[in-house]
Every structure is written in structure tokens, then in C-alpha cells.
């Protein structure tokens with residue numbers, strides 16, 4: 136066990152997998168010499184050489200398009216898009232090819248690749264550097280969409296993502312990169328993709344979050360316990376798509392109440408799908424309207440106003456209390 | 462039938478008028494009035510001193526991350542100075558010196574860099590687009606503006622700026638192709654500062670120059686010493702005149718260097734040596750131009766000192782003014798403004814929701 140940040144944990148996952156499997160190639164802007172602008176790939180070019188940690192020209196469509204070709208050949212590209220806000224440049228490669236090549240070739244060409252991208256707010260960045268648009272990918276058939284919430288699960292999920300036979304979009308909350316350290320086992324650890332985790336048990340209400348929103352959600356659960364005497368069950372989604380609603384439905388069948396938290400804009404956001412699944416499978420157990428705590432339907436503001444945009448403790452607690460009133 | 466070399470017009474000029482040692486090619490010296498020379502110099506000086514001040518402010522936590530301009534003032538001012546106020550300036554994100562030339566207020570830059578979108582309100586006046594961060598994306602907008610200006614039968618022209626890294630993006634290539642196909646009145650100015658964050662030029666392209674890319678698209682291209690304002694000015698004049706005459710676009714590669722970090726969040730020591738940077742510090746465009754003006758008698762030593770003083774005072778006043786303005790900025794409810802011509806009811810409801818939350822003080826206690 137070593138205590139590490141999420142940046143270090145991701146680095147460990149990449150390093151250990153690359154040591155085992157020489158079909159893994161990293162590529163992206165500034166991933167080699169610079170170690171990535173957030174240093175997730177730090178030291179990997181030194182260890183594995185420029186052939187396996189490739190600094191590309193500045194073109195996201197190029198990076199992803201080339202990754203698809205590499206994957207079709209049988210390599211395992213793990214590409215980095217420097218900020219998720221620039222992944223729109225490669226949207227068509229993902230939507231038209233990464234997500235479909237297996238299907239179009241009737242199984243002959245699976246696209247086993249990982250697209251890593253930092254997402255989300257909270258780091259006082261410039262425009263385009265703070266967005267949370269995971270719904271685009273979660274909405275795209277053929278993709279898997281994974282978002283870890285801390286160092287340990289980031290490491291384990293990254294290993295699983297690399298080994299996954301399908302294209303995985305892997306969003307890393309940049310607000311979490313260096314926010315805290317966690318014990319991460321030295322030996323290999325994986326987590327299944329497509330399985331949410333109950334991270335705190337309780338019968339009073341269900342709280343569902345992922346990525347950077349898990350921590351304020353857990354804090355809100357503390358407040359509810361201390362001030363309201365309510366035990367919240369908190370579920371960390373980890374994988375948005377394919378969404379396994381099982382644990383969510385089970386929990387709501389027990390609690391009758393749920394709050395969903397994400398920093399993505401509310402309308403047509405991940406919360407909308409989660410609410411629908413709960414409605415479909417746990418409607419008769421509900422004791423209060425479901426609540427979404429989400430970003431507003433605007434572009435995340437420049438950093439002077441960012442805090443008012445992002446769901447925080449107050450907003451989450453208030454939503455929980457509304458569901459508890461009924 | 463036989464295999465023969467194609468007769469392609471592929472010659473690309475390289476232009477240098479005032480070299481790094483101060484040597485002037487008198488035959489190529491452009492005819493610029495003393496008044497204009499001083500104006501250009503002042504703009505370069507303002508760009509430089511403002512950049513230095515922004516770096517201080519950033520280090521003191523008084524503004525956020527920003528991309529320094531230092532060393533690229535000649536490339537920016539030499540080109541942008543050919544625009545009339547009704548022409549269009551389409552920047553990327555590192556054109557602060559050029560933006561100030563176009564009349565953007567220093568306050569506006571400080572305010573934007575401190576995370577307040579209100580800063581963008583300082584841009585009104587000229588026909589300019591705001592900063593565009595997604596690399597290369599603005600190149601196509603320039604072509605669209607130019608097409609529209611022709612459609613309306615004006616003689617307005619468009620000048621767009623981008624970096625060497627941008628020439629790898631599809632948007633750049635589409636913009637060059639569209640510009641040439643439609644013979645749009647556009648001047649494409651590439652500030653080849655030889656780095657895209659940690660990626661050196663040779664990792665961006667195997668072309669010997671960026672200028673030669675113009676050939677493939679069927680437009681004139683030229684490479685100029687981007688630290689020589691006389692060369693930039695001359696090449697940009699040719700290009701602007703061409704566009705205004707209805708003779709189509711031009712690509713200008715300004716060979717320069719990013720002597721500072723990419724942005725204040727970057728640490729260039731990780732990927733390049735001080736020795737390399739030092740070579741380019743010696744090629745600094747500002748003292749080069751200053752010596753030229755002193756030698757020409759357009760500027761005296763005393764006037765130079767006065768100008769320095771004046772520029773510093775202007776910056777100081779702007780910093781104070783911006784910091785005062787920011788005290789009353791940041792109303793969270795304004796995050797809903799300017800998304801639609803009219804606020805849709807669902808968004809109005811969200812704004813209302815935030816207003817209620819703010820009014821209640823957002824207390825956790827029940």
C-alpha cells in the first residue's frame with residue numbers, strides 16, 4: 136500500500152499495464168516529454184520510450200482517428216485528450232468509428248481503446264477547461280463511459296478500461312487530481328466496469344453521485360446524519376454507461392427517496408436517465424419526488440462565478456431535505 | 462507521356478529587413494511615417510510591459526492563468542496595424558498586444574483573466590471577435606467573415622492569428638482551403654513561435670517551412686522574420702492590399718519564439734534548455750526596433766524614457782481601475798445572461814432557483 140494522489144494512481148495503472156503488455160501505446164498532446172499537462176504520464180516516456188509514449192501533433196481528431204486504426208490492427212491505444220473541452224474536435228471519430236467499427240465489421244474489428252480526458256470544474260481554469268459533458272458519450276451506443284471518484288478506484292478502473300475489449304471514455308475529474316491521497320495497493324487491483332458501488336449504507340434516502348461530486352455528496356450525508364438524524368445511502372456510479380441500475384433500484388426500493396448529483400448541466404444530463412430507470416423499476420416504492428442537483432443549463436462560468444454553478448454541500452443538503460419532507 | 466517535373470509555382474520568399482544585429486536592408490526599408498513608427502513602437506512597448514505586469518499579478522494571485530506574449534510583439538503589431546477599424550480581427554488566445562492595438566482596454570484583459578466574463582464587454586467598437594481558445598477553430602470564422610464582407614460588396618478585410626501548433630488541426634486546413642477556393646479577403650497570420658506547449662515545431666510538421674503550406678492551397682505565402690517589425694509590416698501590407706483589392710487570401714508565417722512559458726501553469730524547464738531560449742532572447746524584437754528608431758532620429762533617448770514612464774503609468778492606472786471595477790462584479794445570476802436572445806422559461810426558472818438560494822444565504826442548518 137502506498138498513499139497517493141489520483142494523478143499518481145493513474146500513472147501507476149498505466150505503468151504496470153504497460154510493463155505487462157507491449158501492445159499498449161500512449162498518445163496525445165504533450166504526454167511524452169512533458170508527462171501530460173497534469174503529469175499523469177510523467178516518467179512513462181523515459182521508461183517505455185518514444186515509440187510507446189507518443190507526443191503527437193496538435194490534432195484531437197488525428198489522435199483519436201489514429202488510435203482507432205491502431206486498435207483495428209490489434210494494439211491497445213490509450214490516448215489523452217488534454218481537456219475534455221477539446222474532445223469535440225474528435226467527436227466524429229468516436230461517434231462514427233470508435234463506437235461502431237465492431238458493429239460495422241460484424242465483429243471483425245473491435246476497437247479496444249481508452250480515451251482519457253480531464254473534465255469538470257473547480258480549478259480556476261480558462262474557458263473550455265472546466266466542462267462536464269459526459270452525457271455526449273454516455274448517449275453514444277457502443278461506448279463505455281467511466282468516471283472514477285478517487286485515487287484507488289481510478290487506478291483499478293483504469294486497469295479494467297485498458298483490458299476492456301470495447302472503447303472506453305475515461306473522464307478524470309481534474310478537481311480530484313491532487314485533492315487528496317488514498318492508500319493504493321502495490322499489487323494489481325481491478326474494478327468491474329459497469330458496476331456502481333454502495334459506498335455508504337443507510338435507509339433514510341439514496342444519494343447517487345460520481346466523479347468530483349461524490350465528496351460533497353458524502354459530506355452532505357454527514358450533515359444529514361448529524362443534523363437530521365437521517366442515514367443516507369450513498370452510491371458511487373463509477374460507470375455511467377452501460378448503466379447498471381440494479382444497485383440504484385435496490386437502494387431506492389429500500390429508502391423510497393433519492394437525490395442525484397452531477398456537475399453536468401441538468402437538462403438531458405445523466406441524472407435524467409437515472410431518474411427514468413428508478414421510475415421504471417421502483418415507482419411504487421417512491422415516497423417523494425426524485426431530486427436532481429446539477430449544473431445549470433449554461434456554460435460553466437469563468438472561475439469568478441464557478442462556485443455558484445457547481446453543486447456544493449448546501450445545495451445537496453437542501454435537495455435531500457426536500458425529499459425527506461414528504 | 463514521359464515523367465517530367467510539374468511546372469508548379471512553388472517559390473516562397475523569406476523576408477528580413479532589420480536583422481538581429483541591427484543591420485538594415487535599406488532597399489527593402491518600408492516607407493513608414495515617423496508618427497506611425499512611434500505608434501508601432503509604443504504598442505510593442507505597451508504589449509511588453511503589460512505582459513510583465515500580468516505575470517506579476519498572476520504570481521501574486523491577483524489574476525488567473527494567462528498566456529504571455531513576450532517576444533511576439535513585432536509579429537502581432539506589424540500585422541494588425543494594417544487593419545482599418547471596420548476590418549475584422551480574429552485572434553486566438555495569445556494576441557494581447559494586437560488586441561490592445563485594436564482598442565481592447567487593459568482593464569478588460571485583467572478582468573477576463575481574473576475569471577469575470579464581464580471583461581469581454583470591453584471589446585465593443587471594432588469589428589473584432591473575442592479570444593478563441595480551441596486551437597485553430599477561429600481560422601474558419603475568419604473565412605466566413607471575409608466571405609460575408611465580399612457578399613456585401615464592402616472592401617473590409619479579415620486578419621486571423623494562430624500558432625504553429627494550430628497548423629496541425631483540421632480546422633486550419635479547412636480554413637486555408639475554403640479561403641483560397643472562395644478567394645476570401647483574409648490574411649492568415651501564423652505566429653510560428655516554434656512551440657506548442659512542450660511540442661517543438663519538428664514534431665508538428667515535416668514541412669521545411671509553414672509558409673509552403675500556402676502553395677498546396679493555391680494562395681501566396683511568405684515567411685518573415687517575425688521579430689523584425691519592418692519585415693512583418695511589409696509582408697502584411699502586401700497581403701492586406703491584396704485582400705482589399707479583391708485578389709484573395711495570403712498566408713504569412715512569422716518566425717518568432719515563445720520566450721516565456723506556454724501559460725503561467727506551464728514549466729518549460731521540463732522540455733527545453735535555457736541555452737535555446739537565450740539565443741532567442743538575443744533576438745528580442747523590442748530593443749531591435751528601438752535601436753532602429755534611435756538611429757533614425759525618430760525617437761530620442763529622453764523621449765524613450767518618457768514613453769516608458771507613460772506606459773507604466775497607463776498600466777498602473779488600468780490595474781487600479783480594473784481592481785476597483787471587479788469589486789462590484791461577479792453577480793452569480795449573470796451566468797444566465799447572453800445565452801439566448803430571450804431567456805427561455807426553463808432557464809428563467811433556474812435563474813429564479815439560484816436567486817432564491819442566494820437570498821436564503823445557502824445555510825446548511827435546518
Ligand SMILES: Cc1ncc(C[n+]2csc(CCOP(=O)(O)OP(=O)(O)O)c2C)c(N)n1
Nearest residue numbers: 221555594595596624625626627656657658
Ligand atoms: C483544440 C485544442 N486542443 C488543445 C488545446 C490545449 N492547448 C492550448 S494552447 C496549445 C498549444 C498551441 O500551440 P500553438 O498553436 O503553437 O500556439 P502557441 O500556444 O504557441 O501560441 C494547446 C495544446 C486547445 N486549447 N485547443
Ligand SMILES: [Mg+2]
Nearest residue numbers: 624625656657
Ligand atoms: Mg506555438
